[in-house]
Amino acid sequence: MEKKTNWIVTFLIAAGALFILFPLYMAVSIALKTPEELANSVLSPPMGFHIENFAKAIKATNFFQAFKNSVYITVTAVILTILTNSMVAYAIARNMHRKFFKFLYYYFVSALFIPFPIIMLPIVKQTSAFDMNNPSGLVVLYVVYGVAFNIFIYVGYIRSIPKELEEAAIVDGCSTWGVFWRIIFPLMAPINATVGILTCLWAWNDFLLPLIILNDQEHMTLPLVQYVFQSEFGTDYNLAFASYLMALSPMIIVYLFAQKWIIGGVTRGAIK
Template sequence: MAAGKKTNWSGTAALIAASSIIFFPLYLTVVIALKSRDQLGESILSWPNPIVWENFSKAIEITNYWGAFFNSFLITTGAVILTVFTNSFVAYAIARNMKKRSFQSLYYYFISAMFIPFPIIMLPIVKLTSQLGISNQVGLVILYTVYGLAFNVFLYVGYIASLPEELEEAARVDGCGPWQTFWKIIFPLLRPINATVAIFTVLWTWNDFMLPLVILAEPEMATLPLKQFALQGQFNTDYTLAFASYLLAMLPLLLVYIVAQRWIISGVTRGAVKG
């Protein structure tokens, strides 16, 4: 330890406490997923002996894991692609015209949508999607794109405002229109915030239970959260299989986050600063 520097014990204690809050539920999930039903009667904190790896294969079979995984992957991928391309362009139009009252009003209109609880609009949305014939994966992708617009516009506008407008002026001098300017000049500069929005969309879409529950009309369209719900009965729940399925559903998200975490910090930091 360098001379003259004191250990920040309060900060260290806070860091340990925060780490424990995150680690303890994860540890319980892993332990329960590796136990047999008989071992659950023992101490819940004890490590399983023997380890029951069969829980994962049974969970895969009962939940039709690969079919549900494909549905979740299809919906999440579609939502991420459509969200990034459409939300960024909407935010760009607002960010570069914030001096106009109409665009200011539009910006605050989108922001206000973040404070509307989903149950208030749930029944009208279910009826509308049914009438339009989009009670399927396509309808879910559209809904995730629209519902994410409010928060994503908030992030994008702050980030785009930090980009120098001289870049666009130079593009206009070279003969580029607004569409070419955005896709050739601005969009490549949005990589950090695009990654941030993409990660938030992945986490929300992959883990969401309510929208697929009320929108999807056919059982074969079910996503992973819906299939996992089948493991929870009214009078009995097989916790070992349920927690094994939770781990199986969590692993893809963990890999995505590990790969893209550096973009999240960069995107949120720059998105909070307006130039």
């Protein structure tokens, strides 16, 4: 039987693709143009590939220093988040029959419903008092604030792992610590990949938390230097867009290669 083409769905998909690709085309086009070409036409493609815009943007934004800060914050936050959040989730998932751990689960998950602006001012005061207004302090905040969502998906996934595997390991003389690191943690690879990728995207692209925490210009992340550059040199759109593309490209690559783990891991963690 011949299948009929659903033209409405096809049109909606094409329109959605156009809405996504057009801004990307504009960003690339503007980044490769000269100021004179921008003045003549914004929508037209560039007459030549002015790669020097990227070199100027790197110099104007101190790009490599900000890139180094973003890499340090992102990589450290991902590693610590996976190691700490997975252990907390394992303790809760295997003790959900106890009132205390059940309370902990709902306590952590309830943090998902608290708007960030409500706690923004107390965070600024506390981080300043504890001398945490630096990249390392920012890493701690990412690990702590990621607990709510990560516990939600971790617990659902861990509860799908048969307890018989742990019981067999304990009979063989394995401690609780050994059971987690030798049996459970390797089995959590798919959900660890999901949590790691989501944390990576969040920490790399986040603007608001670094804005209120980081005071030293040498500690600025890529989103912050883009903001400062746009504020000071608002008319240099070609350099600004060149800088935006350089800041976005690492996470675009990460997402393109890792999107199947993001979607699949969240689904498994939420349903099981």
